[in-house]
Amino acid sequence: xxxxxxxxxxxxxxxxxxxxxxxVPHDKRAExxxxxxxxxxxxxxxxVVHAKPMGPDFTFFVVYGPVNHLVDTSKVEVIERDYPLxxxxxxxxxxxxxxxxxxxxxxxxxxxxxxxxGIDAIMNIKGFAGEKGLEYYRELKVVxxxxxxAVPELVRRARAEKADxxxxxQVVTQREAHVLNTKEMSAAFREAYSEDxxxxxxxxxxxxxxxxxxxxxxxxxxxxxxxxxEVASYLVDALVxxxxxxxxxxxx
Amino acid sequence: MTRAVKKLDLDPVTVRKARSLARKAGRPIVNxxxxxxxxxxxxxxxxxxGLAGADTEGIPWVNRLAxxxxxxxxxxxxxxxxxxxxxxxxxxxxxxxxAQKAATGSVTFRLPEGxxxxxxxxxxxxAAAAGLRKVxxxxxxxxxxxxxxxxxxxxxxxYLIVATGDIYEDIPQAQAAARAxxxxxxxxxxTGQSLLDYVPEGATREGxxxxxxxxxxxxxxxxxxxxxxxxxxxxxxxxxxxxxxxxPEIATLAGLQRLDMMLNDSMYxxxxxxxxxxxxxxxxxxSRQIHARAGIIINTGEDNYLTTADAVEAAHTVTVSQLLNExxxxxxxxxxxxxxxxxxxxxxxxxxxxxxxxxxxxxxxxQLFPDAPLKWMPPTRHMTxxxxxxxxxxxFFNLAGAMTGQGILLxxxxxxxxxxxxxxxxxxxxxxxxxxxxxxxNLHEDFHPAPDGFIANRARQVLAESIDLLDRIVDDxxxxxxxxxxxxxxxxxxxxxxxxxxxxxxSPVYYNPAIELLExxx
Numbered sequence: 001x002x003x004x005x006x007x008x009x010x011x012x013x014x015x016x017x018x019x020x021x022x023x024v025p026h027d028k029r030a031e032x033x034x035x036x037x038x039x040x041x042x043x044x045x046x047x048v049v050h051a052k053p054m055g056p057d058f059t060f061f062v063v064y065g066p067v068n069h070l071v072d073t074s075k076v077e078v079i080e081r082d083y084p085l086x087x088x089x090x091x092x093x094x095x096x097x098x099x100x101x102x103x104x105x106x107x108x109x110x111x112x113x114x115x116x117x118g119i120d121a122i123m124n125i126k127g128f129a130g131e132k133g134l135e136y137y138r139e140l141k142v143v144x145x146x147x148x149x150a151v152p153e154l155v156r157r158a159r160a161e162k163a164d165x166x167x168x169x170q171v172v173t174q175r176e177a178h179v180l181n182t183k184e185m186s187a188a189f190r191e192a193y194s195e196d197x198x199x200x201x202x203x204x205x206x207x208x209x210x211x212x213x214x215x216x217x218x219x220x221x222x223x224x225x226x227x228x229x230e231v232a233s234y235l236v237d238a239l240v241x242x243x244x245x246x247x248x249x250x251x252x
Numbered sequence: 253m254t255r256a257v258k259k260l261d262l263d264p265v266t267v268r269k270a271r272s273l274a275r276k277a278g279r280p281i282v283n284x285x286x287x288x289x290x291x292x293x294x295x296x297x298x299x300x301x302g303l304a305g306a307d308t309e310g311i312p313w314v315n316r317l318a319x320x321x322x323x324x325x326x327x328x329x330x331x332x333x334x335x336x337x338x339x340x341x342x343x344x345x346x347x348x349x350x351a352q353k354a355a356t357g358s359v360t361f362r363l364p365e366g367x368x369x370x371x372x373x374x375x376x377x378x379a380a381a382a383g384l385r386k387v388x389x390x391x392x393x394x395x396x397x398x399x400x401x402x403x404x405x406x407x408x409x410x411y412l413i414v415a416t417g418d419i420y421e422d423i424p425q426a427q428a429a430a431r432a433x434x435x436x437x438x439x440x441x442x443t444g445q446s447l448l449d450y451v452p453e454g455a456t457r458e459g460x461x462x463x464x465x466x467x468x469x470x471x472x473x474x475x476x477x478x479x480x481x482x483x484x485x486x487x488x489x490x491x492x493x494x495x496x497x498x499x500p501e502i503a504t505l506a507g508l509q510r511l512d513m514m515l516n517d518s519m520y521x522x523x524x525x526x527x528x529x530x531x532x533x534x535x536x537x538x539s540r541q542i543h544a545r546a547g548i549i550i551n552t553g554e555d556n557y558l559t560t561a562d563a564v565e566a567a568h569t570v571t572v573s574q575l576l577n578e579x580x581x582x583x584x585x586x587x588x589x590x591x592x593x594x595x596x597x598x599x600x601x602x603x604x605x606x607x608x609x610x611x612x613x614x615x616x617x618x619q620l621f622p623d624a625p626l627k628w629m630p631p632t633r634h635m636t637x638x639x640x641x642x643x644x645x646x647x648f649f650n651l652a653g654a655m656t657g658q659g660i661l662l663x664x665x666x667x668x669x670x671x672x673x674x675x676x677x678x679x680x681x682x683x684x685x686x687x688x689x690x691x692x693x694n695l696h697e698d699f700h701p702a703p704d705g706f707i708a709n710r711a712r713q714v715l716a717e718s719i720d721l722l723d724r725i726v727d728d729x730x731x732x733x734x735x736x737x738x739x740x741x742x743x744x745x746x747x748x749x750x751x752x753x754x755x756x757x758x759s760p761v762y763y764n765p766a767i768e769l770l771e772x773x774x
Binding site for chain 2: 052055177
């Protein structure tokens with residue numbers, strides 16, 4: 001079935017909960033305003049189950065009710081994973097056979113971002129969500145530059161390490177800083193390398209969506225909840241499997 | 253403060269051993285700090301002596317003057333001798349005119365000798381003493397206000413962060429937070445300020461994920477919270493960050509503007525900002541001497557280790573860092589009541605007995621540092637975006653804080669890692685704290701873990717692991733341990749990192765009037 005509605009406790013009931021704040025003092029008019037907003041969002045009837053003043057000028061609401069919108073799952077667009085998921089063992093084997101050397105990955109938090117949780121979860125041996133990080137893969141050489149790395153420094157280190165892939169993480173994202181920083185990074189690599197020698201560019205962070213790769217100028221974007229195994233599998237696919245027939249590309 | 257009754261049967265000999273190892277590990281670092289100076293320590297002396305403001309490009313006059321003097325005579329003698337020598341020679345009537353002349357190249361600096369040196373030293377000492385008198389006055393002012401308005405009724409004190417980037421937005425948010433129950437307001441800094449080698453000037457309205465620390469922003473926020481203190485009948489404390497490349501200058505500005513708490517960790521800048529280790533330790537010692545004098549409570553950053561390393565496996569690195577922070581702090585003149593040693597609720601919630609482990613770690617810290625106002629930091633790593641689960645986790649964090657008598661409680665937000673806190677997030681978070689403290693705030697009176705139970709054994713285990721690690725650090729040297737990635741899994745060699753070019757080994761004639769006065773009083 002491709003047409004669905006939200007589920008409360010009965011199929012088709014369309015029940016949704018939401019919470020929000022309106023910049024008005026708490027009174028009957030405020031509650032009416034909350035209902036009006038919910039109605040306009042397609043929730044009808046809307047039930048204000050909780051309203052609480054926060055200081056003299058704001059009111060917080062929790063609202064329940066059915067929404068009259070339908071969702072057509074056949075029209076949802078997602079990027080399906082287009083590479084096979086490999087175990088660390090299989091990934092190591094593929095690199096050893098296909099590349100006959102270790103694959104070098106350079107990672108960093110770029111710009112002013114000091115939040116290394118993302119890059120560390122993927123790269124540190126400790127890993128994330130029960131999966132070991134890239135450092136655990138014997139055939140991966142992992143260079144984690146840490147936090148607040150300037151883009152020119154990243155390019156310099158990428159050259160020095162003969163990087164096959166660059167991983168950048170962006171967590172702090174006020175005013176679209178994550179987008180600007182990543183664009184700056186991809187532009188710098190495109191300028192410093194020719195297209196066929198350029199390392200694979202990967203960006204990750206909770207504010208990115210996979211469809212942003214083109215806009216950011218990177219080869220792949222990983223969003224919230226990505227595990228190290230997914231990143232490793234992608235790198236093997238992009239750098240070993242797909243490029244098997246052009247082994248001479250690395251001359252830089 | 254909740255006075256910690258001895259609830260964990262820790263062997264006093266083991267505890268003494270831990271402290272003595274921390275002293276052994278720290279002493280060589282203190283010696284290095286005493287043998288070096290940095291551009292920021294020297295600029296802090298100029299700020300203490302009253303040099304403020306910036307040129308038309310926004311470069312502070314302290315930087316302009318320091319750079320010129322350094323180019324003429326080097327950094328290794330300290331700036332005080334050449335600067336006050338120029339003033340005694342009549343090159344300018346005051347520091348500010350001297351800085352302007354220096355910037356245009358119309359004054360040349362020299363290292364005075366003999367009687368000239370004696371005169372320069374006396375003049376520099378007088379100027380620094382005048383600055384310290386201002387700091388002392390601020391401290392008395394705080395004491396008066398606390399006497400008049402009172403401290404919070406409950407422990408832990410409730411610590412809340414505001415961070416809009418715009419000081420004029422921060423002010424109403426901070427006042428609203430105080431009205432809603434916050435006892436301490438921390439204005440988080442703009443991302444990246446720690447890497448600026450100057451302190452921005454004036455009131456600022458542009459920042460990334462935080463507001464710049466400037467003298468004027470400090471003044472504005474302190475004045476607003478003084479207003480709130482009068483309105484609410486309790487003294488609202490203000491916190492900022494003495495960290496990064498300008499740590500000594502920011503500490504000085506905090507003393508001059510009566511900030512009450514400053515984040516000031518001994519190793520955070522090294523590990524998480526890749527600032528050179530020597531630069532950090534030199535800057536840190538001076539900052540802590542100023543904080544000691546100004547009556548400022550420092551907050552250390554052990555919580556950060558647990559955001560990069562596993563909170564169970566790395567529990568002992570927190571204890572080791574607390575012991576080192578304590579040693580460095582006391583050496584610099586800080587007293588127990590000024591040590592907001594940090595720790596955090598970051599154990600993976602899915603592991604069995606995670607809450608009991610948290611209690612064990614929190615009680616260990618409480619008992620090792622019975623007179624310090626420990627700073628208890630909320631979960632961040634395991635806040636997944638599921639705000640409902642996050643709200644429950646924060647409730648358990650608050651409960652652990654209440655059960656173990658923590659001094660300062662940083663309020664956790666259920667939207668951690670999702671958005672910067674909304675007004676409703678803050679309100680819900682404070683409700684959570686109020687409920688837990690109201691319902692269980694005195695639970696620590698009844699809570700006595702079994703002497704041989706899980707909690708007591710775990711605490712002893714962490715303490716034993718801490719001693720093992722301290723032993724290794726003493727053998728290896730703390731700088732090498734940092735270089736090897738012992739803390740937070742970051743490897744930071746002593747000959748690399750930011751700010752290294754701003755470090756100089758002191759010459760035999762080095763003179764710093766501020767350090768002289770601070771150490772005389774100690």
